[in-house]
Amino acid sequence: xxxxPVDYFLAVWFVLAGLSTAYVAWDQFRNNPEPVxxxxxxxxxxxxxxxxxxxxxxLADKEPRPGEHEAFTKPLWKQGVxxxxxxxxxxxTGIILxxxxxxxxxxxMWIDLIVEYVAGFAFGLFIFQSLFxxxxxxxxxxxxxxxxxxPEFISMNFMMAGMAPIMSFLMMGSDMxxxxxxxxxxxxxxxxxxxxxxxxxxxxxxxxxxxxxxHGLMTEREPECDKAREGRREHAHSGAKAGMVGHHAYARLDxxxxxxxxxxxxxxxxxHHGSGHGSFRGNGGGESRGSHGxxxxxxxxxxxxxxxxxxxxxxxxxxxxxxxxxxVNLTLSARDVGGAIMPPGMIMDRDTPAA
Numbered sequence: 001x002x003x004x005p006v007d008y009f010l011a012v013w014f015v016l017a018g019l020s021t022a023y024v025a026w027d028q029f030r031n032n033p034e035p036v037x038x039x040x041x042x043x044x045x046x047x048x049x050x051x052x053x054x055x056x057x058x059l060a061d062k063e064p065r066p067g068e069h070e071a072f073t074k075p076l077w078k079q080g081v082x083x084x085x086x087x088x089x090x091x092x093t094g095i096i097l098x099x100x101x102x103x104x105x106x107x108x109m110w111i112d113l114i115v116e117y118v119a120g121f122a123f124g125l126f127i128f129q130s131l132f133x134x135x136x137x138x139x140x141x142x143x144x145x146x147x148x149x150x151p152e153f154i155s156m157n158f159m160m161a162g163m164a165p166i167m168s169f170l171m172m173g174s175d176m177x178x179x180x181x182x183x184x185x186x187x188x189x190x191x192x193x194x195x196x197x198x199x200x201x202x203x204x205x206x207x208x209x210x211x212x213x214x215h216g217l218m219t220e221r222e223p224e225c226d227k228a229r230e231g232r233r234e235h236a237h238s239g240a241k242a243g244m245v246g247h248h249a250y251a252r253l254d255x256x257x258x259x260x261x262x263x264x265x266x267x268x269x270x271x272h273h274g275s276g277h278g279s280f281r282g283n284g285g286g287e288s289r290g291s292h293g294x295x296x297x298x299x300x301x302x303x304x305x306x307x308x309x310x311x312x313x314x315x316x317x318x319x320x321x322x323x324x325x326x327x328v329n330l331t332l333s334a335r336d337v338g339g340a341i342m343p344p345g346m347i348m349d350r351d352t353p354a355a
Contacts, residue, residue: 004175010188017050017191024057032062033069033221037132038082041089048092048194056081061217069219079216080206086215087155087201090128092194094120095163099190100181106335109172109179113321113330116167117160125152136215150306151213155201157313161320162200163193168324172332179334200316204309211301 002008024046028039042061046053060081063069073079098119102112129148130141139147170178170189177183208214324330 004185006175006188007184010184013050013188013191014184017047017053020051020054021047024054027057027062033219034061035136035218035220037128037136038086038218041085041128044089044093045085045194045198048088048096048191049198050191052195056085061085073217073219076206076210079209080202082217083205083209083214084155084198084202086128086133087124087152087159087205088194088198090124091120091156091159092163092197093128094123095160096190096194097123099167100186103179103181103186103334106333108331108333109168109328110325110330112333113164113167116163117156117317117321120160121152121156124156125149133215136218150310151208154204154208154309154313155214157310157317158204159197159201161313161316163197164317164320165324166193166196168328168330172328172330176334204313207309208301211305212299213301 002011021043025043028034028042032039038061042053042057046057049056060078061073064072073082095116098116099112102115107115125145125148129152130144133148134141134144167189170192171186172179175185178185178189180186205214209216
């Protein structure tokens with residue numbers, strides 16, 4: 001029901017989110033060469049984050065020209081985006097489903113937050129990480145659960161640390177309709193919460209990708225596409241080689257005609273420099289594999305580093321979950337407030353009773 005200006009904004013936002021999601025889905029399955037799980041990851045995140053999800057996809061993952069996905073996605077910041085996308089797609093799906101169910105059941109907000117955390121962590125670990133990534137990680141399902149536990153734990157903690165305050169303050173602020181799944185405002189708060197959660201989880205994911213603890217963006221091409229790409233490379237290499245042969249032949253003719261132009265030392269002239277390619281540390285960003293290949297990772301994070309990062313993530317989670325209780329009454333549920341809209345200048349505080 002459209003009773004506040006924000007309702008009209010949200011209507012436009014969700015129309016844009018739908019259009020953005022449709023484009024990402026179309027482009028992913030038609031043009032972008034990456035594993036199916038990442039295709040769905042970007043689709044879900046765009047559904048939750050709207051035009052911002054589309055922007056992230058275009059800037060970090062969409063192949064700019066045929067055959068360039070590996071090089072385009074290699075920078076660490078883009079690999080971190082891919083890791084965060086995979087985290088948010090799984091965790092946010094569990095969180096949003098849990099939020100809708102707990103609100104429909106009339107559970108208090110503090111129970112809602114706990115159930116959301118458990119659901120998001122379980123969905124991310126047991127489904128998106130260990131199940132959907134099994135073909136890429138190798139090993140058995142339970143081996144993947146064990147290897148994915150700590151990275152998922154850290155990532156989920158930071159994400160929920162960002163989402164929880166947003167949900168607590170906006171759902172229990174001046175417009176209580178935000179607690180009702182039948183209202184646009186509820187889904188608007190969820191969308192905003194996912195955006196903040198993405199931002200909060202991103203730095204940790206960049207670090208984990210750099211340390212080989214998580215996968216970033218990957219390239220998966222069909223065998224015939226790989227052959228075509230190799231053919232283009234060989235063609236370009238042959239052209240470059242032919243050009244070099246012509247260059248050296250011309251140089252020899254020039255030296256014969258002008259002996260002073262020769263370099264008696266035999267060393268390369270000042271205009272000749274060797275070229276090299278830097279290596280990406282971690283999971284090998286932008287790597288390519290065939291349909292049945294695998295991506296191996298060799299984590300190099302130390303136990304103290306993991307313990308420190310895990311401890312900070314727990315602290316951030318505790319602050320995000322508990323601190324809002326100083327300002328809002330987390331013991332109330334959607335049924336208690338009944339979708340009330342506070343008069344101008346009046347907001348809910350920790351002592352606000354049920355409606």
